[in-house]
Amino acid sequence: MEALSEAKHRGEYIIMNVLGDKAIVRRLSEMGMISGKKVTVISLSTDSSGMMIYFQGQRLAISLDIAERIVVRDIKEKAGDKLHSLSDLKMGKTGIVRKMVGDRALRRRLLDMGLTNNTMIKVNQIAPLGDPIELMVRGYKLSLRKRDASCVLIEEV
Numbered sequence: 001m002e003a004l005s006e007a008k009h010r011g012e013y014i015i016m017n018v019l020g021d022k023a024i025v026r027r028l029s030e031m032g033m034i035s036g037k038k039v040t041v042i043s044l045s046t047d048s049s050g051m052m053i054y055f056q057g058q059r060l061a062i063s064l065d066i067a068e069r070i071v072v073r074d075i076k077e078k079a080g081d082k083l084h085s086l087s088d089l090k091m092g093k094t095g096i097v098r099k100m101v102g103d104r105a106l107r108r109r110l111l112d113m114g115l116t117n118n119t120m121i122k123v124n125q126i127a128p129l130g131d132p133i134e135l136m137v138r139g140y141k142l143s144l145r146k147r148d149a150s151c152v153l154i155e156e157v
Contacts, residue, residue: 005051005067007041013072014038014096014120016157020069028070032056036094036120036136039072073157075118086121086144086152087133094122095154102151114138115152 001016015037018025033039033055040054050063089095097119100107114137115121124141125134131146 001071001073003068004039004041004053004062004070004072005045005064007044007051007072010041010044012038012040012075012118014075014118015070016073017071018069019071024066024069028066033070036122038075038118039070082155083153084156085150086135086154087146087149089121089123089154089156091123091126094120094157096120096157097152098155099153100151101153106148106151110148110152113142113144114140120157121154 004013007013015033015035017035018028018033028034037055042052042054042059045051045064045067048064050061051067053060053062083098084095086095086097097115097117099117100110100115119137122136123133124136127133132143133146133149135142135144
């Protein structure tokens, strides 16, 4: 993980955290810059100049000061072979979808629900008996049976 201003190449990154005082964090969250969102770097920062990014369908110019407050991770960066089943993720934990297993119809249904590669998922709640689990995916809540969640392999963040 690194600050957005330290991005080494153009491409897609996932926002992991936003640092700074409450006013700046709130303003950025009002714009949608919260953990789990995807940012595409168009031009890298040079010296003290800002940088150009593509975020939620818009091209934005951000200052170096703001870019230093946004902690990102390269979307293609993998932490190795530490893939876990989504059904094993504890409540409140976050992961990134890396692979789907199972029959073709189930994979298609999961993809239609928004569980695509490099998507950030957070376990919001777990039912009292452990099944189903409620996930936060792309800004909405999704309930999924543990049997289906076990077919989604994630990398814990």
